[in-house]
Amino acid sequence: MNEHVHTTSELTKNQALVMGALSQSDSPLSAYTILDHLRDDGFRAPLQVYRALDKLVEFGLVHRLESLNAFVACRHPGCDAHQAIAFMICETCGQVNEISDTSLAERLKQLASKAGFALKKSTVELRGICSNCQAA
Amino acid sequence: MNEHVHTTSELTKNQALVMGALSQSDSPLSAYTILDHLRDDGFRAPLQVYRALDKLVEFGLVHRLESLNAFVACRHPGCDAHQAIAFMICETCGQVNEISDTSLAERLKQLASKAGFALKKSTVELRGICSNCQAA
DNA sequence: GCAATCGTGTTATGAGATAACGTGACAAAC
DNA sequence: GTTTGTCACGTTATCTCATAACACGATTGC
Numbered sequence: 434m435n436e437h438v439h440t441t442s443e444l445t446k447n448q449a450l451v452m453g454a455l456s457q458s459d460s461p462l463s464a465y466t467i468l469d470h471l472r473d474d475g476f477r478a479p480l481q482v483y484r485a486l487d488k489l490v491e492f493g494l495v496h497r498l499e500s501l502n503a504f505v506a507c508r509h510p511g512c513d514a515h516q517a518i519a520f521m522i523c524e525t526c527g528q529v530n531e532i533s534d535t536s537l538a539e540r541l542k543q544l545a546s547k548a549g550f551a552l553k554k555s556t557v558e559l560r561g562i563c564s565n566c567q568a569a
Numbered sequence: 570m571n572e573h574v575h576t577t578s579e580l581t582k583n584q585a586l587v588m589g590a591l592s593q594s595d596s597p598l599s600a601y602t603i604l605d606h607l608r609d610d611g612f613r614a615p616l617q618v619y620r621a622l623d624k625l626v627e628f629g630l631v632h633r634l635e636s637l638n639a640f641v642a643c644r645h646p647g648c649d650a651h652q653a654i655a656f657m658i659c660e661t662c663g664q665v666n667e668i669s670d671t672s673l674a675e676r677l678k679q680l681a682s683k684a685g686f687a688l689k690k691s692t693v694e695l696r697g698i699c700s701n702c703q704a705a
Numbered sequence: 706g707c708a709a710t711c712g713t714g715t716t717a718t719g720a721g722a723t724a725a726c727g728t729g730a731c732a733a734a735c
Numbered sequence: 736g737t738t739t740g741t742c743a744c745g746t747t748a749t750c751t752c753a754t755a756a757c758a759c760g761a762t763t764g765c
Contacts, residue, residue, distance in 0.1 A: 445743060465720065478746060483722065488743095499635040500692050502721060502752095519677075521686050530684065537676050541655075541695065544668055549700030550657050556636050558692040559677060564685030581712060601751070614715060619753065624712095638721090638752060707765085714759080721752070727745085734739075 444489075450474050451485040452506065455495060460527035461503035498522065498529065500558045505529050519557035525566035580625075586610050587621040588642065591631060596663035597639035634658065634665065636694045641665050655693035661702035 444452060454470045455462060462470075464482045476482065486504055489495035496505050498520060505520075508531050518538050521530040537557070545552035580588060590606045591598060598606075600618045612618065622640055625631035632641050634656060641656075644667050654674050657666040673693070681688040 447744075463721075479722070480724095481745075484743080499694070519680070521681065521684060523686075524689070530686075532680060532684075534676070534680060537673075537680065540670070540673050540676060541693075544655070544670060544673065545657065545695060545697065548657060548666065548668075549703070550659075550666075550695065551698040551703055552695055553660070553697040555696070556692065556694040557677075558635070559681055559686065559688055560691070561681065561689040562687040567685070567687055583713075599752075611714095615753070616755095617714075620712080708763105709765100710761100710763080712759105712761085715757085717755085717757105719752105719754075721750100723750070724748085726747085729744080730742085732739100732741085735737090 445485075447476075447481055448485045448488055450476070451482060452489055452494060455489075455504060455506040458506075461498050461501055461505045461522075461529055463501075463503045467504075496520070496531070498558060499556050500560065507531070518555070519559060521559045521561070521563070523563035523566055524560055525562050528563060528565075530563070581621075583612075583617055584621045584624055586612070587618060588625055588630060591625075591640060591642040594642075597634050597637055597641045597658075597665055599637075599639045603640075632656070632667070634694060635692050636696065643667070654691070655695060657695045657697070657699070659699035659702055660696055661698050664699060664701075666699070 450471055451467055454467050464479055464486060467486075468476055468479055468482045471482070486495060486497075490497055490504075494507050496507060497503075498505060501522065518534050519532040521532060523529070538555075541555050541557075542552065544550075586607050587603055590603050600615055600622060603622075604612055604615055604618045607618070622631060622633075626633055626640075630643050632643060633639075634641060637658065654670055655668040657668060659665070674691075677691050677693075678688065680686075
Protein backbone atom coordinates (compact mmCIF):
# COMPACT_ATOMS: atom_id res chain seq x y z
CA MET A 434 0.00 0.00 0.00
CA ASN A 435 1.43 3.34 -1.03
CA GLU A 436 1.95 6.31 1.19
CA HIS A 437 -0.53 8.90 0.22
CA VAL A 438 -2.60 7.76 -2.69
CA HIS A 439 -5.77 6.67 -0.96
CA THR A 440 -8.46 7.49 -3.42
CA THR A 441 -11.90 6.03 -3.12
CA SER A 442 -11.04 3.42 -5.72
CA GLU A 443 -8.49 1.81 -3.45
CA LEU A 444 -10.88 1.24 -0.63
CA THR A 445 -12.65 -1.99 0.01
CA LYS A 446 -16.40 -2.09 -0.25
CA ASN A 447 -17.01 -1.65 3.46
CA GLN A 448 -14.42 1.07 3.79
CA ALA A 449 -15.98 2.92 0.85
CA LEU A 450 -19.44 2.67 2.38
CA VAL A 451 -18.28 4.03 5.72
CA MET A 452 -16.29 6.74 3.99
CA GLY A 453 -19.35 7.68 2.00
CA ALA A 454 -21.53 7.94 5.07
CA LEU A 455 -19.01 10.21 6.76
CA SER A 456 -18.46 12.34 3.68
CA GLN A 457 -22.15 12.99 3.27
CA SER A 458 -22.54 14.15 6.83
CA ASP A 459 -21.49 17.66 7.73
CA SER A 460 -20.97 16.76 11.36
CA PRO A 461 -19.28 13.89 13.18
CA LEU A 462 -20.93 10.49 13.33
CA SER A 463 -20.60 7.79 15.96
CA ALA A 464 -19.83 4.27 14.86
CA TYR A 465 -23.32 3.16 15.77
CA THR A 466 -24.92 5.98 13.80
CA ILE A 467 -22.87 4.92 10.80
CA LEU A 468 -24.04 1.37 11.36
CA ASP A 469 -27.66 2.52 11.26
CA HIS A 470 -27.04 4.41 8.03
CA LEU A 471 -25.57 1.32 6.43
CA ARG A 472 -28.05 -1.35 7.45
CA ASP A 473 -29.61 -1.22 4.01
CA ASP A 474 -26.20 -1.90 2.56
CA GLY A 475 -25.88 -5.10 4.49
CA PHE A 476 -24.12 -3.94 7.63
CA ARG A 477 -25.15 -5.93 10.66
CA ALA A 478 -22.59 -5.52 13.43
CA PRO A 479 -20.57 -2.70 15.00
CA LEU A 480 -17.35 -4.49 14.22
CA GLN A 481 -17.87 -4.05 10.50
CA VAL A 482 -17.93 -0.31 11.07
CA TYR A 483 -15.03 -0.24 13.50
CA ARG A 484 -12.79 -2.26 11.22
CA ALA A 485 -13.44 0.08 8.32
CA LEU A 486 -12.93 3.09 10.57
CA ASP A 487 -9.61 1.76 11.83
CA LYS A 488 -8.30 1.56 8.30
CA LEU A 489 -9.69 4.91 7.24
CA VAL A 490 -8.12 6.57 10.25
CA GLU A 491 -4.86 4.80 9.46
CA PHE A 492 -5.04 6.13 5.89
CA GLY A 493 -5.65 9.61 7.21
CA LEU A 494 -9.01 9.86 5.47
CA VAL A 495 -10.94 10.01 8.71
CA HIS A 496 -10.27 11.63 12.06
CA ARG A 497 -11.43 10.46 15.41
CA LEU A 498 -12.75 13.04 17.82
CA GLU A 499 -11.91 11.82 21.29
CA SER A 500 -14.11 14.22 23.15
CA LEU A 501 -17.15 13.11 21.17
CA ASN A 502 -16.42 9.43 20.61
CA ALA A 503 -17.18 10.14 16.99
CA PHE A 504 -15.57 10.34 13.57
CA VAL A 505 -15.34 12.87 10.74
CA ALA A 506 -14.15 12.67 7.18
CA CYS A 507 -10.98 14.62 6.58
CA ARG A 508 -11.81 17.93 5.01
CA HIS A 509 -8.76 18.12 2.80
CA PRO A 510 -10.04 16.98 -0.56
CA GLY A 511 -6.64 17.22 -2.18
CA CYS A 512 -5.64 14.70 0.41
CA ASP A 513 -2.09 16.04 0.64
CA ALA A 514 -1.91 17.20 4.23
CA HIS A 515 -3.81 14.81 6.39
CA GLN A 516 -2.15 15.92 9.54
CA ALA A 517 -4.92 17.94 11.09
CA ILE A 518 -3.51 19.46 14.24
CA ALA A 519 -6.61 20.64 15.97
CA PHE A 520 -10.38 20.63 15.77
CA MET A 521 -12.87 23.33 16.65
CA ILE A 522 -16.14 21.69 17.58
CA CYS A 523 -19.30 23.76 17.76
CA GLU A 524 -21.49 22.62 20.63
CA THR A 525 -24.57 24.14 19.05
CA CYS A 526 -24.59 22.96 15.44
CA GLY A 527 -22.12 20.13 15.80
CA GLN A 528 -19.94 21.23 12.91
CA VAL A 529 -16.25 20.61 13.11
CA ASN A 530 -13.46 22.73 11.71
CA GLU A 531 -10.03 21.32 11.05
CA ILE A 532 -7.04 23.49 11.82
CA SER A 533 -3.49 22.96 10.63
CA ASP A 534 -1.40 25.42 12.54
CA THR A 535 2.34 25.18 12.31
CA SER A 536 3.15 27.28 15.34
CA LEU A 537 0.78 25.24 17.47
CA ALA A 538 2.37 22.03 16.27
CA GLU A 539 5.80 23.43 16.96
CA ARG A 540 4.87 24.44 20.45
CA LEU A 541 3.57 20.97 21.21
CA LYS A 542 6.77 19.43 19.93
CA GLN A 543 8.80 21.82 22.04
CA LEU A 544 6.88 21.01 25.18
CA ALA A 545 7.30 17.30 24.58
CA SER A 546 11.01 17.44 23.86
CA LYS A 547 11.60 19.72 26.82
CA ALA A 548 10.16 16.98 29.01
CA GLY A 549 12.04 14.22 27.21
CA PHE A 550 8.69 12.91 26.06
CA ALA A 551 8.61 10.90 22.83
CA LEU A 552 5.50 12.33 21.21
CA LYS A 553 3.47 9.91 19.12
CA LYS A 554 0.14 11.57 18.68
CA SER A 555 -1.48 14.76 19.81
CA THR A 556 -5.13 15.42 20.39
CA VAL A 557 -6.29 19.03 20.35
CA GLU A 558 -10.01 19.64 20.47
CA LEU A 559 -11.56 23.03 21.11
CA ARG A 560 -15.16 23.18 22.28
CA GLY A 561 -17.29 26.26 21.95
CA ILE A 562 -19.73 28.07 19.66
CA CYS A 563 -18.92 28.75 16.04
CA SER A 564 -19.38 32.20 14.53
CA ASN A 565 -22.51 31.19 12.64
CA CYS A 566 -24.29 29.96 15.74
CA GLN A 567 -23.30 33.05 17.71
CA ALA A 568 -24.89 35.24 15.07
CA ALA A 569 -28.10 33.25 15.14
CA MET B 570 -20.09 27.60 47.40
CA ASN B 571 -17.03 29.73 47.11
CA GLU B 572 -14.83 30.11 44.08
CA HIS B 573 -11.58 28.46 44.81
CA VAL B 574 -11.51 27.10 48.30
CA HIS B 575 -12.29 23.49 47.71
CA THR B 576 -10.39 21.74 50.41
CA THR B 577 -11.13 18.19 51.32
CA SER B 578 -13.20 19.35 54.26
CA GLU B 579 -15.78 20.91 51.99
CA LEU B 580 -16.46 17.79 50.06
CA THR B 581 -19.32 15.45 50.73
CA LYS B 582 -18.54 11.95 51.88
CA ASN B 583 -18.78 10.39 48.45
CA GLN B 584 -16.82 13.16 46.81
CA ALA B 585 -14.09 12.80 49.41
CA LEU B 586 -13.92 9.06 48.87
CA VAL B 587 -13.61 9.39 45.12
CA MET B 588 -11.08 12.17 45.53
CA GLY B 589 -9.09 9.96 47.87
CA ALA B 590 -9.05 7.07 45.44
CA LEU B 591 -7.80 9.32 42.66
CA SER B 592 -5.21 11.01 44.84
CA GLN B 593 -3.70 7.73 45.91
CA SER B 594 -3.30 6.52 42.35
CA ASP B 595 -0.39 7.76 40.32
CA SER B 596 -2.17 7.12 37.07
CA PRO B 597 -5.66 7.79 35.72
CA LEU B 598 -8.57 5.69 36.90
CA SER B 599 -11.78 4.86 35.10
CA ALA B 600 -15.06 5.39 36.88
CA TYR B 601 -15.57 1.65 37.17
CA THR B 602 -12.12 1.12 38.61
CA ILE B 603 -12.87 3.74 41.21
CA LEU B 604 -16.11 1.95 41.94
CA ASP B 605 -14.23 -1.27 42.58
CA HIS B 606 -11.85 0.51 44.94
CA LEU B 607 -14.74 1.90 46.92
CA ARG B 608 -16.96 -1.14 47.28
CA ASP B 609 -15.74 -1.62 50.83
CA ASP B 610 -16.82 1.92 51.56
CA GLY B 611 -20.37 1.18 50.54
CA PHE B 612 -20.30 2.12 46.89
CA ARG B 613 -22.64 -0.03 44.85
CA ALA B 614 -23.42 1.70 41.55
CA PRO B 615 -21.52 3.59 38.85
CA LEU B 616 -23.75 6.59 39.28
CA GLN B 617 -22.41 7.22 42.73
CA VAL B 618 -18.96 7.57 41.21
CA TYR B 619 -20.06 9.63 38.23
CA ARG B 620 -21.96 12.08 40.36
CA ALA B 621 -18.98 12.65 42.59
CA LEU B 622 -16.70 12.95 39.57
CA ASP B 623 -18.96 15.55 37.97
CA LYS B 624 -18.65 17.74 41.02
CA LEU B 625 -14.94 17.22 41.44
CA VAL B 626 -14.35 18.12 37.80
CA GLU B 627 -16.55 21.17 38.26
CA PHE B 628 -14.47 22.19 41.28
CA GLY B 629 -11.30 21.75 39.27
CA LEU B 630 -9.97 19.10 41.62
CA VAL B 631 -10.13 16.39 39.00
CA HIS B 632 -9.45 16.33 35.28
CA ARG B 633 -11.08 14.13 32.73
CA LEU B 634 -8.86 12.59 30.09
CA GLU B 635 -10.96 12.30 26.96
CA SER B 636 -8.61 10.02 25.10
CA LEU B 637 -8.63 7.51 27.95
CA ASN B 638 -12.15 7.84 29.30
CA ALA B 639 -10.52 8.19 32.67
CA PHE B 640 -9.91 10.67 35.44
CA VAL B 641 -6.92 12.05 37.34
CA ALA B 642 -6.58 14.15 40.46
CA CYS B 643 -5.26 17.62 39.77
CA ARG B 644 -1.57 17.74 40.57
CA HIS B 645 -1.57 21.27 41.90
CA PRO B 646 -1.68 20.80 45.64
CA GLY B 647 -1.89 24.49 46.33
CA CYS B 648 -5.03 24.35 44.33
CA ASP B 649 -4.62 27.87 43.00
CA ALA B 650 -4.23 27.26 39.29
CA HIS B 651 -6.56 24.48 38.29
CA GLN B 652 -6.45 25.38 34.65
CA ALA B 653 -4.33 22.58 33.32
CA ILE B 654 -3.80 23.30 29.66
CA ALA B 655 -2.42 20.03 28.43
CA PHE B 656 -1.64 16.50 29.46
CA MET B 657 1.25 14.27 28.50
CA ILE B 658 0.16 10.66 28.77
CA CYS B 659 2.73 7.90 28.77
CA GLU B 660 1.44 4.88 26.89
CA THR B 661 3.86 2.59 28.66
CA CYS B 662 3.54 3.39 32.34
CA GLY B 663 0.26 5.25 32.22
CA GLN B 664 1.52 8.25 34.13
CA VAL B 665 0.13 11.62 33.30
CA ASN B 666 1.88 14.95 33.41
CA GLU B 667 -0.01 18.20 33.64
CA ILE B 668 1.30 21.15 31.68
CA SER B 669 0.34 24.77 32.12
CA ASP B 670 1.87 26.60 29.23
CA THR B 671 0.94 30.20 28.65
CA SER B 672 2.08 30.45 25.08
CA LEU B 673 0.15 27.34 24.15
CA ALA B 674 -2.95 28.71 25.79
CA GLU B 675 -2.48 32.01 24.00
CA ARG B 676 -2.12 30.31 20.64
CA LEU B 677 -5.32 28.39 21.17
CA LYS B 678 -7.15 31.57 22.07
CA GLN B 679 -5.75 33.29 19.00
CA LEU B 680 -6.85 30.51 16.71
CA ALA B 681 -10.32 30.55 18.17
CA SER B 682 -10.79 34.29 18.00
CA LYS B 683 -9.41 34.42 14.48
CA ALA B 684 -12.21 32.07 13.48
CA GLY B 685 -14.81 33.95 15.49
CA PHE B 686 -15.13 30.87 17.65
CA ALA B 687 -16.31 31.35 21.24
CA LEU B 688 -13.96 29.02 23.07
CA LYS B 689 -15.38 27.31 26.11
CA LYS B 690 -13.03 24.45 26.81
CA SER B 691 -9.91 23.06 25.25
CA THR B 692 -8.67 19.51 25.34
CA VAL B 693 -4.99 18.93 24.68
CA GLU B 694 -3.69 15.44 25.23
CA LEU B 695 -0.28 14.28 24.08
CA ARG B 696 0.34 10.58 23.75
CA GLY B 697 3.80 9.04 23.74
CA ILE B 698 6.50 7.59 25.94
CA CYS B 699 7.79 9.42 28.98
CA SER B 700 11.50 9.88 29.59
CA ASN B 701 11.58 7.26 32.33
CA CYS B 702 10.10 4.57 30.15
CA GLN B 703 12.41 5.41 27.27
CA ALA B 704 15.41 4.92 29.54
CA ALA B 705 14.18 1.54 30.68
C1' DG C 706 -45.02 23.69 58.82
C1' DC C 707 -43.81 23.65 53.99
C1' DA C 708 -41.61 24.10 49.66
C1' DA C 709 -37.12 23.93 47.39
C1' DT C 710 -32.82 22.12 46.90
C1' DC C 711 -29.25 18.82 47.10
C1' DG C 712 -26.78 14.65 47.94
C1' DT C 713 -27.79 9.98 48.05
C1' DG C 714 -29.18 5.01 46.78
C1' DT C 715 -31.06 1.56 43.39
C1' DT C 716 -32.49 -0.59 39.12
C1' DA C 717 -32.41 -0.73 34.46
C1' DT C 718 -30.81 0.59 30.14
C1' DG C 719 -28.32 3.00 26.47
C1' DA C 720 -23.98 3.79 23.97
C1' DG C 721 -19.17 2.73 22.72
C1' DA C 722 -15.78 -0.85 21.75
C1' DT C 723 -13.62 -5.34 21.35
C1' DA C 724 -12.71 -10.59 21.96
C1' DA C 725 -13.00 -14.83 19.78
C1' DC C 726 -14.36 -17.60 16.35
C1' DG C 727 -14.78 -19.00 11.42
C1' DT C 728 -15.03 -18.11 6.17
C1' DG C 729 -13.50 -17.03 1.55
C1' DA C 730 -10.37 -14.47 -1.75
C1' DC C 731 -5.94 -13.80 -3.33
C1' DA C 732 -0.91 -13.70 -4.01
C1' DA C 733 3.75 -15.44 -3.05
C1' DA C 734 6.65 -19.54 -2.23
C1' DC C 735 7.76 -24.07 -3.04
C1' DG D 736 -0.78 -26.65 -8.39
C1' DT D 737 -0.90 -27.03 -3.87
C1' DT D 738 0.51 -24.96 0.22
C1' DT D 739 1.05 -21.03 3.15
C1' DG D 740 0.23 -16.53 4.70
C1' DT D 741 -2.36 -12.50 4.65
C1' DC D 742 -6.35 -9.78 4.56
C1' DA D 743 -11.11 -8.39 4.44
C1' DC D 744 -15.24 -10.04 5.94
C1' DG D 745 -19.29 -11.91 8.88
C1' DT D 746 -21.36 -13.32 13.42
C1' DT D 747 -22.04 -13.87 18.30
C1' DA D 748 -21.08 -12.67 22.69
C1' DT D 749 -19.18 -9.78 25.91
C1' DC D 750 -16.92 -5.95 27.96
C1' DT D 751 -16.45 -1.07 29.23
C1' DC D 752 -18.34 3.55 29.69
C1' DA D 753 -22.26 6.48 30.87
C1' DT D 754 -26.92 7.99 31.97
C1' DA D 755 -32.24 7.79 32.59
C1' DA D 756 -35.73 7.36 35.85
C1' DC D 757 -37.43 6.98 40.28
C1' DA D 758 -37.41 7.34 45.39
C1' DC D 759 -35.61 8.80 50.06
C1' DG D 760 -33.70 11.82 53.62
C1' DA D 761 -31.40 15.97 55.29
C1' DT D 762 -30.97 21.07 55.16
C1' DT D 763 -32.29 25.68 54.28
C1' DG D 764 -35.34 29.67 53.78
C1' DC D 765 -39.82 31.44 54.10
